[in-house]
Amino acid sequence: MSNALRVIERFSQYPLGESQSVHCPVRDVLDRIGDKWSMLMIMALATRPHRFSELHRAVHDISKRMLTQTLRDLERDGLITRHVFPTKPPSVEYRLAPLGQSLLDPMAGLVEWADRCYGDIHAARARFDGMSGEAKPESAIQGVG
């Protein structure tokens, strides 16, 4: 825990809102992989290569447009690779690049956390939602309404 704090503290030194050319790596990377679909793609590709429509089936509620775009972005950043085979209907296979592989470790940490704390989060959410409408214990004294 104090190690985590050390790491995070180091990046709080960065102006988390950077001026213009000064880029905080965390911001930069988070913007890329922190979107709605990227991690899901990487998780799907973690076990084995997938074809375009396999990925579409695996995730199902992503639109083809977003699937294409997410895959392109991931390829652009060197996290996955794209292989086209000149079969009868040309098939395309997506694989995890080494850079993408290296992301699995930290991602697994997050996944484990999500799994572990899922219940707590939902409990907190239910508690919070149950509270709205009734008088809140202490935060509503300003009477926002």
Added chain:
Amino acid sequence: MSNALRVIERFSQYPLGESQSVHCPVRDVLDRIGDKWSMLMIMALATRPHRFSELHRAVHDISKRMLTQTLRDLERDGLITRHVFPTKPPSVEYRLAPLGQSLLDPMAGLVEWADRCYGDIHAARARFDGMSGEAKPESAIQGVG
């Protein structure tokens, strides 16, 4: 690495696109903390409590609207707590809740990865961007165009 794979594999069993009531915890949690600002907030709060405008200054390029909303969502999920002090101009302090604290560890892993691979990603990105327009070295021999 094989441990990470094991963890991730377990969640690939989930239909990553869930039908309706079946929720994949990973999806659920990722949607919440995987947005543009949540992790930045948590990082800022990792070292010490912050007031509303302190957070605004720390991140600067978040709008007040999004700052309020992100903070509310984080509070709702029990990751941070909100404390109102009835001072002259009422001041509000945001703190990391224990649940939020527990997120620091996995987040630090991601931050370290981001820092480590930042360069590789940018190199890949530059390579990809430079390639578009010219003939691609190997993935284009199959003739995608």
Added chain:
DNA sequence: GATGTCTGGTCTACTATAGAGACCGCCTCT
């Protein structure tokens, strides 16, 4: 031989979300 299906996408709407910035009441300082 026309139809349907599979492939991996693109394109055009439509809509939800994020961002910019004005505004608010209250208080202090000048």
Added chain:
DNA sequence: AGAGGCGGTCTCTATAGTAGACCAGACATC
């Protein structure tokens, strides 16, 4: 009296995401 800080909310607009039609080529089916 006026300016400015506090913690927000509100409205308007720009941007991003979604749904779903469409495409070309080849195969199997009817």
